[in-house]
Each structure stands twice: as structure tokens, then as C-alpha cells.
Amino acid sequence: MDFLLSEEQLQVEDMVRNLARKEFAPKAALVDEESRYPAENMSRLAELGLLGMLYPVGYGGSEAGPIAYSVALREVAGACASTGVGMAVTNMVGEAIFRFGTEEQRRAYLPLLSGGKGAGAFALTEPGAGSDAGGLATFAREDGDTFVIDGSKVFITNGGNACVSIVMAVTQKSPRRISAFLVPPGTPGYSVGKREHKMGLKGSDTVSLSFDGCRVPKSSMLGKPGEGLKIALAALDGGRIGIASQAIGIARAAVSAAVEYAKDRRQFGRPISEFQAIQWMLADAATELDAAQLLAYRAASLKEKGVPFAKEASMAKVFATEAGNRACHKAVQVLGGYGYIREYPVERHLRDIKVTTIYEGTSEVQRLVISRSLLR
Ligand SMILES: Cc1cc2nc3c(=O)[nH]c(=O)nc-3n(C[C@H](O)[C@H](O)[C@H](O)COP(=O)(O)OP(=O)(O)OC[C@H]3O[C@@H](n4cnc5c(N)ncnc54)[C@H](O)[C@@H]3O)c2cc1C
Known part of the structure; x- marks a missing residue:
């Protein structure tokens, strides 16, 4: 049993600690005070390969692995927690697209996420479905080559700054099936609602999302029907x-x-x-x-x-x-x-x-x- 980080993991720790302490920590109180999304910090994370740590270089990632990622996130969060949560959800979304996405979906979104062109959002929670994630009401109706999504999501981190959101919706009522969709901003019928005023993580962008007849191609489904x-x-x-x-x-x-x-x-x-x-x-x-x-x-x-x-x-x-x-x-x-x-x-x-x-x-x-x- 070895409790020591590897040479590469120590290098990541050192690099991220320096970055976070020099650049993020001095501004963290202001980010909090002004409830300002720390876009410039997200850009710095992208430059250093810290927004795609869990998928390969071929898709724009750095494939540093879960341990190095955990170390990097710890250092960023210790300096500016609002930046930390933006980084966390972006990495999580990228990893899910790499793991469950088609080649086309990977090529479309992974370089954007790791390159800081937009954050990743993960849209599961709804007004009536929090801990009970299976109780979603958002419904995606099949219509020819498309799905039409209706419903709403709440508390979605990065929602207003995302280049893509993974949206979970019911696609069949009986037997009940939930599927996942990749929805980019600008999709007609998809809108970002109010930003929450929170106790903490004030720089983090926490918003509601609305889907009002939001039509997405079938090819935007992540994974298979019912795998959401x-x-x-x-x-x-x-x-x-x-x-x-x-x-x-x-x-x-x-x-x-x-x-x-x-x-x-x-x-x-x-x-x-x-x-x-x-x-x-x-x-x-x-x-x-x-x-x-x-x-x-x-x-x-x-x-x-x-x-x-x-x-x-x-x-x-x-x-x-x-x-x-x-x-x-x-x-x-x-x-x-x-x-x-x-x-x-x-x-x-x-x-x-x-x-x-x-x-x-x-x-x-x-x-x-x-x-x-x-x-x-
Ligand atoms: C700042 C912030 C960012 C967030 N970001 C995201 C995001 O990016 N994407 C997303 O999808 N969601 C996000 N969420 C939502 C978050 O995941 C939910 O708030 C959380 O899962 C709890 O759901 P709820 O708030 O509806 O509480 P509820 O589920 O209503 O729970 C209320 C209380 O009841 C308890 N409870 C519920 N069920 C049980 C049970 N079976 N047994 C025992 N106790 C139970 C809970 O533990 C809690 O104490 C975010 C929330 C916040 C505040």
C-alpha cells in the first residue's frame, strides 16, 4: 500500500496550487462579494488542461486521471470555491460525454469543454424531483427524427455559461424510461431562467432552465433510450x-x-x-x-x-x-x-x-x- 502521489500527480498538485494561490485566492472575496461568475479563472483552467482531465488528448482532454483531478479540484476549491464547482461540473459533463457519447458527440463537445469555450451543465434536478431523481416530470416526446422537450430544471450549476447541458427527461411513461440529451444554448425553446441568490458559492452560476417545445434531433440523445x-x-x-x-x-x-x-x-x-x-x-x-x-x-x-x-x-x-x-x-x-x-x-x-x-x-x-x- 502506497499513500504517496506519483511524480506526475505531485506536479499537477504543485502547478495547480501555485495557480490557485497566486491568481484565484486574491480575487475570491471579490468574486463572492459581487456574486460574479469567475470567467477568467475558467479560461486559465482551460489553458492548463484542467477542464478536461478525465478524457484523452485526442478529444482535447489531458487524461490526468481521477486522483490528479481530485488533487487539482481540491487546490482550486481551497482558493476560490465558486471556481471549483464550475470546474467540477465541467469535468463531470465531459467525462460523461466521453463515456456514453457517440464519436460525433465527442468531437462536437469535448474540445469546447476542455478549451473553455463554455462550461458544462448537468440538468437533473427539478422543482418536484431533488433527492428522488427518478421522479422527473420533464418529458421528451418523440416526433419523427426529433424529440420535443417540455419541462423545467432548477439549481443548474453553470447553466447560464454552458456550451452544452446534459438534460435528463422522461421519454416513456409506462414502463417508465428516462433518457439523457445533449442540449446546446440557442436551441429554440430552451431558455435560461433566474440566477439564484445563494448563501455561498456566490460566483457560481446556479440557474433554472426551461424547455418549452424544445426540439432536438434524435442524434442528440446521450447513450441509448432509457439509459438517462x-x-x-x-x-x-x-x-x-x-x-x-x-x-x-x-x-x-x-x-x-x-x-x-x-x-x-x-x-x-x-x-x-x-x-x-x-x-x-x-x-x-x-x-x-x-x-x-x-x-x-x-x-x-x-x-x-x-x-x-x-x-x-x-x-x-x-x-x-x-x-x-x-x-x-x-x-x-x-x-x-x-x-x-x-x-x-x-x-x-x-x-x-x-x-x-x-x-x-x-x-x-x-x-x-x-x-x-x-x-x-
Ligand atoms: C448551489 C447548488 C448547485 C446545484 N447544482 C446542481 C446541478 O448542477 N445539477 C442538478 O441537477 N442539481 C443541482 N443542484 C440540486 C441539488 O443536487 C439538490 O438540491 C439536492 O439533490 C437535494 O434535492 P432538493 O433540494 O430537492 O431536496 P429534497 O430532495 O427535497 O430533500 C430535502 C431534505 O429531505 C431529505 N430527504 C429526501 N429524501 C430522503 C430519503 N429518502 N431519506 C432521508 N432523507 C431524505 C434530504 O436529505 C434533505 O435533507 C444544486 C443545488 C444547489 C443548492
Whole structure:
């Protein structure tokens, strides 16, 4: 058993850490304050091959693999969480198109995604179907050589900046079939709705999408008829390693800010880092984040080896996101009142990390996935 990253993975870690700390971190507070989509960060990620890390060079990707991807995403999210989620969904969409798409679909979209010509969006959630992903109401009716999609999606990350959205829709009511479609912007009947005002990840573009008689060619179906839910769940399995990595990155940034603060801040005539209460908060947070990192590496390494990893990805996600939330709470506590104001980054880290226990399957849904595999 080897707990060390390979030479190439260390190079990715070093390169992305430098980029993220020098270019993304200094602007992260402003991106948050202005709720501004960090387009320039996405362009930089594209230049460095970080938006197509999970498919081959022949399609514009960098095929760095799940472990390197997890490391890169962790570093980006630690510097600017809004950029991290844009990167995560774009990589996830590209991987799904590579895995399930036709040659024509791969050639059409993968170079655009990795080249930063637009982000990728993954449109599953609807007003009436969140955790119950199978309960979609969006319907795609077959009509000659086309499908006509009607319905709406909510909370879609990158929706307003996407060059393609993977849209899940019911294509047959009985027996029920859900299929996936690749829908580019500008398709008649497809429109982007309001941008959500969120607690955190404020730079990330989270929108609703409407499909009103949206006609797409049959060739836009991703995978076979009825494979939509399978494709969505497969994408989410990999995505969950990404969310675990994102949470670890955000929480590490919070703990590292708390460590620096504790060494500097003096009360009762000494640095607060000399109080055991502060030391224990930092020690507990660091230990939990290391455990989370090992779970994320295990899931990524199983994925890299091509063996089943769904249960391990859920374990990594539920543990890393909950431990990450606890760590961010502790970081705010270490800073006292200063942890609660915008001048210090831990306030933003706490707001940014909250959603990691919610999206791509809530903590409760992860526990369902894990317990199902135990009780099978
Ligand atoms: C910032 C942000 C970005 C997002 N990005 C995307 C995106 O890009 N694409 C996309 O498709 N979706 C996206 N989502 C949606 C997200 O995945 C859903 O919000 C999430 O899956 C939960 O669905 P819901 O909000 O409808 O909550 P609900 O499903 O209504 O859940 C409410 C509560 O009930 C619990 N619950 C539900 N069912 C069960 C059960 N069987 N057992 C126990 N507890 C249960 C949940 O865990 C939760 O605590 C995003 C959401 C946010 C906030």
C-alpha cells in the first residue's frame, strides 16, 4: 500500500496550487462579494488542461486521471470555491460525454469543454424531483427524427455559461424510461431562467432552465433510450469524489487561516494558540480532514483502477463534507468575532462549504447508498 502521489500527480498538485494561490485566492472575496461568475479563472483552467482531465488528448482532454483531478479540484476549491464547482461540473459533463457519447458527440463537445469555450451543465434536478431523481416530470416526446422537450430544471450549476447541458427527461411513461440529451444554448425553446441568490458559492452560476417545445434531433440523445438515469447516477458517482475533494480544499483553507490567526492573536498576555482549547479544535479538524483525504484518495484510486467505487465515493462524500463543515465551524470559532466578519476568509469558507452536504446527493442520500450496499 502506497499513500504517496506519483511524480506526475505531485506536479499537477504543485502547478495547480501555485495557480490557485497566486491568481484565484486574491480575487475570491471579490468574486463572492459581487456574486460574479469567475470567467477568467475558467479560461486559465482551460489553458492548463484542467477542464478536461478525465478524457484523452485526442478529444482535447489531458487524461490526468481521477486522483490528479481530485488533487487539482481540491487546490482550486481551497482558493476560490465558486471556481471549483464550475470546474467540477465541467469535468463531470465531459467525462460523461466521453463515456456514453457517440464519436460525433465527442468531437462536437469535448474540445469546447476542455478549451473553455463554455462550461458544462448537468440538468437533473427539478422543482418536484431533488433527492428522488427518478421522479422527473420533464418529458421528451418523440416526433419523427426529433424529440420535443417540455419541462423545467432548477439549481443548474453553470447553466447560464454552458456550451452544452446534459438534460435528463422522461421519454416513456409506462414502463417508465428516462433518457439523457445533449442540449446546446440557442436551441429554440430552451431558455435560461433566474440566477439564484445563494448563501455561498456566490460566483457560481446556479440557474433554472426551461424547455418549452424544445426540439432536438434524435442524434442528440446521450447513450441509448432509457439509459438517462444510469448515465446520471454514473456521473454522480464520480462527481461525489469531486465534491469530497472540494470540501477538503475549502476546509483546509479555513483551518490554515485559523492556525495563522491563533499564532498571532494575543489574549490574557499570550497567543491564543497556547490555549489547549484552541489547540484541540485545530488538532481535531486537521485529523478529520486527513481521514477525509484518505477516503477521497481511496475512492479516486479505485476509480482510476477501473473497479467499482460507488459506495466508497459516497463514504468519501458524506464524511469529507460533514468533517469539512465541522472544520469550518471550528475555524470561525478560533477567530472569535473576527471569524464572523467579511474581513477574514473563514466566514466565506463556512458559507461556501455548507452546500457540499446537499448537492450531488445530500448526506442522507449518501447514507442510503452506503446502507443499501451493506444490506444487499
Ligand atoms: C448551489 C447548488 C448547485 C446545484 N447544482 C446542481 C446541478 O448542477 N445539477 C442538478 O441537477 N442539481 C443541482 N443542484 C440540486 C441539488 O443536487 C439538490 O438540491 C439536492 O439533490 C437535494 O434535492 P432538493 O433540494 O430537492 O431536496 P429534497 O430532495 O427535497 O430533500 C430535502 C431534505 O429531505 C431529505 N430527504 C429526501 N429524501 C430522503 C430519503 N429518502 N431519506 C432521508 N432523507 C431524505 C434530504 O436529505 C434533505 O435533507 C444544486 C443545488 C444547489 C443548492
